[in-house]
Amino acid sequence: HPRRGGRRSTTKLPPKKAPPPAAPARDSSARAGPLEARSGRDRWRNIDEEDTEPVQPRFRPQRDVGPQLNRTAHYTPLELFQLFFTTTVIDTLVKNTNTYGAKKCQGQREGWVPVTAADMYSYISLVLYMGIVPLKTLKEFWRGSTLFSLPFPASVMPCRRFLAISRSLHMNDPAKEAANDQKKGTLGFDKLFKIRPLYDQILEACHSHFHPHQHISIDERMVASKARFGFKQYSRNKPTKWGFKLYVLADSRCGYTLNFFVYVGKDGEPTGKGISYDAVMRLLNIPFLGRGYKLYVDNFYTSPTLFLDLLTRKIWACGTIRSNVTGFPKAKTNNMPEKTPRGTIRWIRKGALLFVKWFDCREVTMCTTMHKAYSNEMVSRKVKNKDGQWIVNHMPIPGCVKDYNKHMGGVDLSDALIGYYNVLHKTQRWYKTLFYHFVDIATVNAFILHKEMCKMQNRPVGTQKSFREELILSLAQIVAAARSCVVCKRKSPIYCSTCHKTLCLTTLRNCYSKWHRSNNICV
Template structure:
């Protein structure tokens, strides 16, 4: 969810999310590093729907042709998991595993030998339907899984707190299905990507809904670049930068590129021109607006032109040549008026 309360039809409300209001993005991310492979913005009911549900359509849209058939393993939560989706992915040589809702179409409804609330931790019940494995595992509560790549149980155990015969609690190892263990290990690529974006994001408050998207897409691009930087650094046996250092270096390099590309090429005849004295250079210096402080919120002073009109309007901008504070906003451009009316000649 990209937080926003803009008045637009594609905005969503999901009560169970930490960010309840905003734009909903479906994301495919690498489970190991959080690299964003693909994403799209949910815009509501689509005319290209297959009739198999939003969860089915979103997964198939995220897995483009370059990924399908590559033997990848896909992990997902219970919103996406369905037997129909898993069988279609398996037909395209893509393995899948995820938690599943028991009311999904195709989920077995047999009650014989099912789990009960009184079953101890580590109890496993499973059922195989062709290539599909359905299993239930009792932890603190019942966990229901579906997979096309796992055995029901391979001998794995996990440390949990269980009751002993005396009624007390003790740490003990209990059986755990491989599907649950791998799901806990690999499910979280999207969460990792969101966390990396949230540490240092460029999102600003704006009244334009499309700017919110733009800022978030910039964050995705920067985080993906940072992840590639980490992998390349480790491959070259170098110490990778932290994300903060990477962003600072990226900004400085972009600023340097912008300044060099914006500088006009000097003609050849001026290459041997004599150096001007300091007084002449100061006279040729253009009038440019600049902030008093590091941003628009610090170092505010009364505008010189507004003061002549009897007003006391504070501004954070001044002229670098004239050294006078002047308003420089969309509704009031005292900077331009000051220089066009000839006030700069009297200072």
């Protein structure tokens, strides 16, 4: 046949490939077996499945645990307090307070009367006294009315003298503070420079005079303050919402504050592993601590990364954990059901890390490097039966939960001991708030040393209040041995800053009024 039009294309298309044969269908049971085999450890296990018992740490502290004192000697409350507020600390306070006071009073009608070491001890004595006998304002402690009369403050120091020391109280050299202020905005600026000498000396004393037992804990502490400062913190879950945030390492057994630091925001060289990680490593950076310690923390600090790094330092750890933390198991198989009876346990082990879920009134999630999933331990709970009567029900509890409840409260115990008679005063100067808190730390730690020494020597242990009362009297008597009354020549702590005279003012003698009247001076 004749072709019509142009030449037709002779290009041939490639043949179509036959579709591959369909894979044989697999039923659900065939899929489940290999999945469980592959996931293995990623399946939440039940209470009846046996866990591996981890190797328990061998406790090897570098010093004998407990007070680092002569264990056969009897220490007075004053001697124990002076382990923290040493003569060096007092001399530094006196020097810097006098420097600032003289500068502040320059050109005023009433000049600055220099503070002595005895004056500073008396001042601290009254600060502690005000923690035991709280009143609304400071001046009420010196009221002369019959209804509210308190003779002790006036017998130690006049009101005007106490207020003058309070206004000029300084822990660092004012000239050096001015030089530090010039460094604002640079890496050389120290936000805590105003408290640095006292801060460092109190920390050193906390390290030196006590070695912790095997169980230790870390937590935050809020110190209330209404002052304005750049590193003020807010803590939603604490009774004190606003103020200073301190990270504290404490002995779980007695509540001794072993180490702490004031949080001022991001400073130094962060590791990139989070604030909580850096805080724990900083608190545990104590060369004399030793090995085999058991650390307890809450879910703010707990992470698999932290616990594994602590394990390399021979420190075992246990704590509550958040399910969104990196490294937490993502397994859903055999997870805790929404409605489950109390006492239900689920667990997963990943090497040295054990993750445990336990249901009590609510679900509790733990991570630990020192426990096995379940060790046949039970806990009692009161529940209502069908008839509405309360009965005791026994249910299983993981060992990590039981130990956590027992040993996590070291910082809380320390906070409670401080809170009973805390000496915080209202002040707009942030560094004074921390001064008062350091007095609290020193007093409580001294009381704990007193308790531990009494236990070792089989002596009766008094209350914290009786300890503070004896300490207050001893601090006040340091002044009493220093001066003689110009009228009766007896020892007296009262000093008139206007007349520059030492005078008696007690329930038996009133040389203070007698001398002023004889010299036609109104008081």
